[in-house]
Amino acid sequence: MSTSTLGGLVRGISTTLADYEAQAARTSTWRAIANNWNHIADERSRTLVCWAAQSTSTGGITNSKIANAWQRLVSFGPFPLLVTVDGRPYNVRLAVGGRSTASAQLRIGVCITGTAETQMALATAPSNVLETASFNNATNSWRVDGFVTLDPEFVDYAIVNGVSSASPSSVAAVLVTVEVWGKAASSSVYATQAYAAEQVPL
């Protein structure tokens, strides 16, 4: 949900110093500045994963290692998620798709680093994982979409704060991987597309 009053930017706010020097402060201007920062922060969210199918019936990553058990097909990240005012990460909207030559399922999840092997393979998908209905269809297509919320778990994330590797430091970050897993008879399910993007919570 928008944290700004207007749900969008107010145009016409000067970013020139001379327009503020020795000028009376106008309530409408300063309300607009507050509104604009809230909206910019709402829309600061980023596209984390955008992987599209390249044909209707070929391509993709298959489950060649094990049959009829959840298997990692691909992992993206880890990404440091944006964090809301209450300390929780921004929600992540997700979608995953693919094709199969036998009854199959796909999962896409957002996992705190180091937890994917457990959470993605659970018999029942936890709240941070979306699972498709069982499908047997040879056409690459989006199979499930939605959004997930995460509990905050901060780690120290190494950064530099100056050019040319200057000022090494660290920030507190919620680091997650976006995981795509599949389950079917061996080499019969293909993940061909995935999408993940941050979204300011309602």
Added chain:
Amino acid sequence: MTATVPAARTVVREADVVTGQAVRARTWLDAGELANWCGGNGEVLVPAFSPNFAITAGSAATWYFRVTPPGRAVRRTWHLWLTGNAAVEFKDTASATQNYIIADSGTLLIYREDLTAKSAALQTINFTLTNAASSATVTVLGVTCFEAPRITLDATAADLGVELTTLQVREPIEARDYSSAVGVALALASPQRRQYFNIARPRTTADAWSTQSGSFASILIEVPILARKLLPADTTGNVRFAAYVSASDGTTSGEIRITNNATASTITIAATTPGTGWSWVTGDFSADILCEDLTQATGWPSGALLTSASKTLTIATRRSAGAGTFYVASIAAVEY
């Protein structure tokens, strides 16, 4: 300098700003912290995608991406998900290199590219992955690149960091750059833009998308896209597309057609005799791509991607003139 970037965002209490009433210092401190938070968190330059590309022993592959960074980052972080029993070398845009050992079970390659200057310029970034001669084939399953966050911003035109100590209780309200409430207003000039996707194949004629057909054939199908919402009444946003193109000779031309499946609108980007070198061609889709709906938990207008009017793009190419082959190595989409 204490233009600190907080770990969590704040929310400015707009209701505190009322005619005839003093505004608490805390209100503008929240605004200063929020400005620094927006400026200090980096953009995802290459949203993750899967090339699913195999590099045999002794071979190399280079991917190119088109980006317009916000201009405050000092480090880019590349993450690749690889499989194969292999020794590989990663080379960045500036030709710095680092070596890695990859396992068959899957290995996350993390490469930190520290920049020598901040830049908000439109630019091409790339990486080359070389597989050692003694290795097994290595497969590139995932690629992403994002800007690492900052912990403090500078009081410069590039960063527009807001000195938070000048927003403390009992501090005077000043009209100065990077300070006080006016610094919060001036920081609105800091660029914010979203990279929607950056999907590439290795830049060789053997590996890039190629066509000799005069009819459009899809190269990317149902690409999800959701523009940043700017003005209160906006339902669409502006997106600029770029394609990295080449041809097998000097007389062949091609076109890239982008179809917005939500509206059936299309744009066609012409690449007129690009020649055998590689160059970027661009086209703008203005006020047609759906933008986020902040009343929906998912952000998708009407609540879901998988609705009857799919909120996706289809990208197709064809040869428009000449007798040779038309190539596309990379497609990028960014807000403008």
